Amino acid sequence: MNQVSQTQTIPAKLVIVSRESALAMWQAEFIRDRLRALYQQTEISILGMTTQGDQILDITLSKIGGKGLFVKELETALEDGRADIAVHSLKDVPMHLPQGFMLACIGKREDARDAFVSNLHANLEALPPGSVVGTSSLRRESQLRARFSHLKIESLRGNVQTRLRKLDEGKYAAIILAAAGLKRLGLGDRIRDLISPENSLPAVGQGALGIECLISRPDLEVLLRPLHHADTAACVQAERALSRALAGSCQVPLGGFAEIVGNELRLRGFVGSPDGKRMAHAELCGSTADPEALGNAVAQALRAQGADEILATL
Known part of the structure; x- marks a missing residue:
């Protein structure tokens, strides 16, 4: 092992x-390169895997067990x-980690917004009635239906390249993707419009990378600091x-987006029905020292607006 300090060692490997998707491998290579620059004597490699979530593409994620299918393997x-x-991608990580695992590191966030991608139209407002919009997300679907009841929302699964190909084949008038993924893959030029959080509240963790390891490896938490x-x-x-x-x-059609404003943490949250007819919105500020308390407070504010009743109908 290579010595970093008197109290910390780093592994030789x-x-x-x-x-194994292009976006996931970009993210892994980005972290690998950052670590190589920090620990030049450590041999760092990437093990690519195909997960259940990557293999089952003909059914919406909400019907096959959610995004945990991307992390179990x-x-x-x-x-x-x-x-x-x-x-x-932190938005793919379940809210409850299995026993024995931890999120050891959260990387700096890329753009958290949703991106409007179309070959024919400039933005959502420009889409004519009956236009087909593709998305894999109940969260996006709920917000789109609430604002644009004249549009037709259809499921869209697959990696970023697959979704763009389906758009280019004319199956959709437009698709909605996470801006961060497009930018990381060098596909930012495909973005016609960035949708503000006010109009499409992002998924929890969208745009951020999370690094997971075993709780029994506190040495890795120090390594990743x-x-x-x-x-x-x-x-x-x-x-x-x-x-x-x-x-x-x-x-669940749920969105959450926090940002630091001055010395405070501001969190916006929403819960909606898939058809967009019932929506609960809340926004609160709190201390950056206790983000969990703020999250719980916004959840309570959403409950006061009927969030539990909305979720009970799903």
Whole structure:
């Protein structure tokens, strides 16, 4: 092992496990390169895996168990020692980690907004009645139906390239994707419009990377500390607390977005019915020192507006 300080050592080898999609591999390579720059004597490799979520593409995520399908195999690789850390899009990480696992590091957030992508139209407002819009997200579907009841919302699964190909084949007038993924893949030029959080509240954790490891590996938490972004961590902790309090997953039309404004943390949340006819919105500010409390408070505010009743109908 290579000595970093008198109290900390780093491993001679480090294995990163990742999904094999282009975006997931970009994210893993980004973390690998950051770590290589920090720990030049450590041999760092990537183990790519195809998960259940990548294989089942003909059914919406909400019907097959949610985004946890993207992380289970990666966690198994951590558990059996094939890998040391797993790199995730944080929005794909379930709100409750299995026993024995932890999020050791939260990277600096990319653009958290949703992106409007179309070959024919400039933005959602420009779409004529009956236009087909593709999305894989109940959260986006609920907000789209609430604002644009004249549009037809249809399911869209697959990796970023697959979704763009389906758009280019004319199956959709437009599709909605996370802006961060497009930008990371060098596809920012496909974005016709960035949808503000006021009009499409992002998914919890959208745009941020999370690095997972075993709780029994506190040495890795220390190793990853230079990559940890405290402001992003505070924001996503508040968002994830909100989601946990309302049992949120991709099976639930729920959004949460926190940002630091001055010295405070501001969190906006929403819960809606899939048809967009019932919506609950809440916004509160709190201390950056206690993001969980803010998340729980916004969840309570949503409950006061009928969030539990909306969720009970799903």
